[in-house]
Amino acid sequence: MSEKEKFIKAVEEKNADQPEFIQCVREIVESVWDVYESSDKFKKARVLDLLVEPERVIIFKVAWQDDAGDVCVNRGYRVQFNSAIGPFKGGLRFHPSVKLGLLKFLAFEQIFKNSLTTLPMGGAKGGSDFDPKGKSDNEVMRFCHAFMGELYRHIGPNTDVPAGDIGVGAREIGYMFGKYKKIKNEFTGVLTGKGATWGGSLIRPEATGYGLVYFVQDMLELVGKDLKDKTVAISGAGNVAQYAAEKVIQLGGKVIMLCDSHSTVIDEIGLDSDKLGHVMHIKNVKRGRIKEYSDKYPSVCVIGKNVWEVIKEKNIKVDVALPCATQNELDGENTKALIKNGCFCVAAGANMPLTSEAVALLRKNKILYGPGKAANAGGVATSGLEMTQNSLRFNWTREEVDGKLKEIMKSIHRQCVQYGSEDGYVDYVKGANIAGFLKVANAMIEQGVC
Ligand code: NDP
Ligand code: 2IT
Numbered sequence: 001m002s003e004k005e006k007f008i009k010a011v012e013e014k015n016a017d018q019p020e021f022i023q024c025v026r027e028i029v030e031s032v033w034d035v036y037e038s039s040d041k042f043k044k045a046r047v048l049d050l051l052v053e054p055e056r057v058i059i060f061k062v063a064w065q066d067d068a069g070d071v072c073v074n075r076g077y078r079v080q081f082n083s084a085i086g087p088f089k090g091g092l093r094f095h096p097s098v099k100l101g102l103l104k105f106l107a108f109e110q111i112f113k114n115s116l117t118t119l120p121m122g123g124a125k126g127g128s129d130f131d132p133k134g135k136s137d138n139e140v141m142r143f144c145h146a147f148m149g150e151l152y153r154h155i156g157p158n159t160d161v162p163a164g165d166i167g168v169g170a171r172e173i174g175y176m177f178g179k180y181k182k183i184k185n186e187f188t189g190v191l192t193g194k195g196a197t198w199g200g201s202l203i204r205p206e207a208t209g210y211g212l213v214y215f216v217q218d219m220l221e222l223v224g225k226d227l228k229d230k231t232v233a234i235s236g237a238g239n240v241a242q243y244a245a246e247k248v249i250q251l252g253g254k255v256i257m258l259c260d261s262h263s264t265v266i267d268e269i270g271l272d273s274d275k276l277g278h279v280m281h282i283k284n285v286k287r288g289r290i291k292e293y294s295d296k297y298p299s300v301c302v303i304g305k306n307v308w309e310v311i312k313e314k315n316i317k318v319d320v321a322l323p324c325a326t327q328n329e330l331d332g333e334n335t336k337a338l339i340k341n342g343c344f345c346v347a348a349g350a351n352m353p354l355t356s357e358a359v360a361l362l363r364k365n366k367i368l369y370g371p372g373k374a375a376n377a378g379g380v381a382t383s384g385l386e387m388t389q390n391s392l393r394f395n396w397t398r399e400e401v402d403g404k405l406k407e408i409m410k411s412i413h414r415q416c417v418q419y420g421s422e423d424g425y426v427d428y429v430k431g432a433n434i435a436g437f438l439k440v441a442n443a444m445i446e447q448g449v450c
Contacts (some may be wrong), residue, residue, distance in 0.1 A: 004033045011052055018101025020327055023356060024108050025052055031433035036441075045449075047441045051111075054104065056080040058154050062128060064146040066139050076147050078126035078154055078162070081107040084443040086120035087158055089380065091165030093127035094172065103127060105327070106165075109351055110380070112436030113373035116412045119384035124160055126151070132167050133287075144175035152180050155190055157390070163192040163383050166326065169239060169284075170195060170205070189390025192383035201386035203401040204379075209243025210402070211378015211409050212322060212349045212370075213251065218413040219345060219368050222426065228252040233318040235259050235307040236325035237283050237290045240349040240376065244322050245276055256318070259307045259325065260290040266301040266310065267293075312337035324349030332357035339365055348372035359429060366425045374412050374432040381408045 001009070011025050029048065036042045062074040077100060080088045090110040093103070103125045111123030130143050155162060164173055173193045180190050187199075194200035203210070213227070220226055232253045234241050237260045245255045254270035258279065267275065278296055282288045291302045303310050308330045311318060321343050323330050327350065330338075335358040338346070346362055347370035348354065354362070354369075362369040382405055389395055396404075412432075420431020 003037070004029065007048065015101065015104070018104055020105035020352070021101045021108060024105040024352060027356065027359070027429065028108075028112065028433050028437065031430045032437045035434055035437070041445060042441055045445045047444055050444060051082065051441070052108070054079050054081045054107065055083060057100070057104075058126075058151075059100070060150040062130070062143065062146045062150065064139075064142045066142075067136055072143075074128050074130045074143070074147075076126070076128045076150060077103050078151060078160070079103045079107040079124060080154070080160055081123045081125075082111045082440060082444075083122035084440050084447065085115060086122050088124035088155075088160035089114055089121035089163075089383065090124040090126070091163045091380075092168045092172075092176075093125070093165040094130045094132050094167035095127070096129055096131045098127045098129045102327075106351055109373055111440055112433060113377045114380055114384075115436040115439045116374060116415060116432060117377050117381040117384060117408055118411050119381060119408075121161075121380065121384055124162070125165070126162055127165065127168070130167075132172070137171070140171065141175045144172050145179045148176045148179035149183070151176075152183050155180075157188040157190050157387070161190060161192060161383070161387060163380070164239070166238070169193075189387050192386040194386070199386075199390055201382060201389055201401055202396070202398045203405060204382045204386055205239065206243040206246070207382035207405055208240045208349065208376050208379030209245070209324070210247045211381065211405055212240070212244050212324070212347055212375050213247035214378065214406050214409040215370055215375045215413060216320065216322070216345060216347045217251070218410060219347065219370055219426075219428070222417070223368065225344075226251075227320070229254065230319040231256055231317060232320045232322060233257040233307050233311060233316070234322045234324055234349075235264075235329060235353075236323075236350065237279060238324070240379070241322075241324040242276065242280055242283070244324055244349050245271060245279075246273075248322075249273065249276065253320070256316075257307045257310070258290060259310075261325075262289050263291045263302050263304045264307050264310045265290055265293045266303070266314075266316070267297065267299075269299075308334035308338070311341060315341060317341045318343050319345070321346045322349050323353035325353065326350055327352045328355050329353045330358050331355045332361055334358070335361045339367060344368060346370070347375040349376050351376065363427060363429065368426075369428055370416075371429050371432055373436060374416055374428055377412055378405050378409055381405060
């Protein structure tokens, strides 16, 4: 067995019940191994062994009462993975599937993503198995207050700055910020994704989706293509999917599919801003299901499967695919169908939305593929810009933040090209992993064994 396989096997044995974490570690180790092995400095410092162990994991009880007065108990987590290049930074996820292994993968991925942004942020992730679906605003508030009633001890504007992720949006950030401020008696930039009138950055709500599409533009430009009149399939109907769709439409692309965890809508004419406004109303205001889209636009087709299954079953032609829902949503079989149907670019709005088999197929077929740590880094990058504005006690305009976001996405793209170009094909997986790794590994070594 090679040294690399021995290393991966040891990680597997130590984290046997954490498949997503192992999947993510394997991908990064496969990419950086040659760089690691050829460096005495990295090997002597055992930098990879140090990297795969989180600095700290916090697990806590969250007790709260529902509207009927019944006691509810959830589990809260914060994985503070690596702070070599800045304070811990990363989102909070509220979803019934949340457990330690899932958050370890997300926090590990975040280390390299944050490194790519060019900003000084370490990697973290947290959340709870709490399900906000079907809960009243008051129940969500009581849960968020109880969650922050413990988390506040472990975070701070110079220590760890959480933000949103699946199930955590502006409403939840507001409740958590209110509780932190009350307990600590201080108004600081301890969370990002705050409301625009109380410390939030303009463009942060849009940033992940917009940044994803800016990254796609950069990928396409390099091969002499653009988004105009291209057919685009987007999975998800939440924060990332909505603003990815908005930017694609602004750039003249045709968004024909969106989905949520229950069904996919196919709108062959393509969404426009009115239709997207309706999706935002259904998902953000009514907190309903995407299938309600057909109540107003009856000509669309609704199918109770995800976007990628639907493309395979109905042989739908798409040029660009943007998975923006969740991890491992796009598997090998559905990727084969995408390729067969002419897709030439896939970029991940979600974190690790492709299975390992799906990624391998895209790379083998030399399809442009932007992995999440590069393509969706615009969200956390703009969180970094929110932290800067909070420190300056100043707010930039929409145009200023959007301009900086575009520049950051270009810089990430350049780093991927620098480290991932091979025989005229840019392997963005390899490029992103090596560029992200080098900065963090060097910082760890410069700080000594600690
Ligand atoms: P939201 O909660 O706003 O939306 C998530 C969307 O994905 C919803 O439409 C949800 O469906 C759907 N979804 C969630 N889980 C599943 C599932 N198991 N199967 C099918 N559909 C599912 O989250 P975000 O848009 O913020 O996050 C989406 C992805 O993007 C995640 O992977 C997240 O980690 C990643 N990401 C988010 C960033 C951010 O700034 N928010 C930054 C970078 C990455 P339903 O509506 O039915 O719940
Ligand atoms: O996965 C991610 O990058 C996020 N959920 C955003 C994290 C952040 O701190 O803005």
